[in-house]
Amino acid sequence: MRLSYPSNVKIIQVPCSGRVDILHLLRAIEDGADGVYVAGCLEGECHFLTGNVKAKKKVQYVKNVLEEIGIEPERVEMFNLSSGEGPRFAEIAKEMVERIKELGPSPVKIQKAA
Amino acid sequence: MIVADRKPLKEILEMVGDSKKVLILGCKGCVTVCNVGGNKEVGILASTLKIARAKEGRPLEVEEKALERQCDPEYVDQIKDIVEDYDAVISMACGVGPQFLSERYPGKRFFPAVNTTFFGGAVQHGIWEERCAGCGACGIHHFGGLCPIARCSKSLLNGPCGGSADGKCEISKDVVCIWDLIVKKKMEEGHLDELMIFRPPKVWTTARDGGPRKSVREELVQ
Structure with a gap:
């Protein structure tokens, strides 16, 4: 299954989506990422029981923070899929890249470049 | 413990105003335990403020630090060599912290980043309730x-x-x-x-009705 997905998606591997921290997401935005998403396992199927549910809450926290400071919360997202769903992984990557393209570059990056 | 909630970011950004370099000062006491003003939350606030200001094209330089406690002079003293480097200091401690800082460092500006709410405890992870x-x-x-x-x-x-x-x-x-x-x-x-x-009716003079309170332990006073 040699699936292709947009090359501008940079993958950072973690042992479980529960390892993803609020600071990881915020620092990515701070450093100029146009969007960040977490790909966790399906709900109810976390090997560590609730890692993906915890990740979802952290993603929501970051969305709230971004909204509070006037940045589109859609730039951060949580997706759930099983490790056997390769095609879905590629689909999500395309979906997220499309969404970010519609939103345009991050205002943080625009100002940094100016 | 003393329980607090973070202020809305808009309010914190208004306080920070045109400052170019700030220190966010956490406290490793109660506010760390209630997940509002410890090292972790200092990091989150620092990153958020930097994003908010970068977006406006007015970058903010932010340093992060957390003191053992902000309600003891010996710990408040620990920033004496660096406090002058900043336009303002944002305290993430309860209401006691920014006051101890303001008293110790006249002429410097200290802003509270949290609303101190009550004395209470965690009834479950993430939920605190008033008890005293x-x-x-x-x-x-x-x-x-x-x-x-x-x-x-x-x-x-x-x-x-x-x-x-x-x-x-x-x-x-x-x-x-x-x-x-x-x-x-x-x-x-x-x-x-x-x-x-x-x-008989409760005597409220020991509460706030008796004015600001003070506790003196003669055996400890030097």
Whole structure:
């Protein structure tokens, strides 16, 4: 299954989506990422029981923070899929890249470049 | 512990104003335990403020630090060599922190990043509830170990009001009627009769009614 997905998606591997921290997401935005998403396992199927549910809450926290400071919360997202769903992984990557393209570059990056 | 909530970011950004370099100062005491002003939250606020200001094209330089406590002069002293490097200091401690800082460093600006709310504890991970009102004359042993001053919406000391229904307070179904619990507890203890003991009106001079309070332990004063 040699699936292709947009090359501008940079993958950072973690042992479980529960390892993803609020600071990881915020620092990515701070450093100029146009969007960040977490790909966790399906709900109810976390090997560590609730890692993906915890990740979802952290993603929501970051969305709230971004909204509070006037940045589109859609730039951060949580997706759930099983490790056997390769095609879905590629689909999500395309979906997220499309969404970010519609939103345009991050205002943080625009100002940094100016 | 003292429980607090982070202020809205808009309010913090307004306080920071045109400052170009700020220090965000956390506290490793109560606010760390209630996840609002420890190292972790300092990092989150620092990153958020940097994003907000970068977006406006007015970058903000932010340093992060957390003191052991902000309510003891020896710890507050620990920033004496760096405090002058910043336009302002944002304290993530309870209301005591920014006051100790303001008193120790005249001429510097200190902003509170949290709203200090109550003395309480964690009833479950992520949820804190008020338990003590700091009245200065604890009498919870009269009430089955439960405080009606802190936990009754009206701070009634003589039993429930007419707003008590099914163990809940009339202000919200999420608020228990503490008098319902007190009566049940007294029944379980087999000491319900103790609620009939006449007690004179509470003297409130030990609470805030007596003005700002002070505690002096002569054996410790040097």
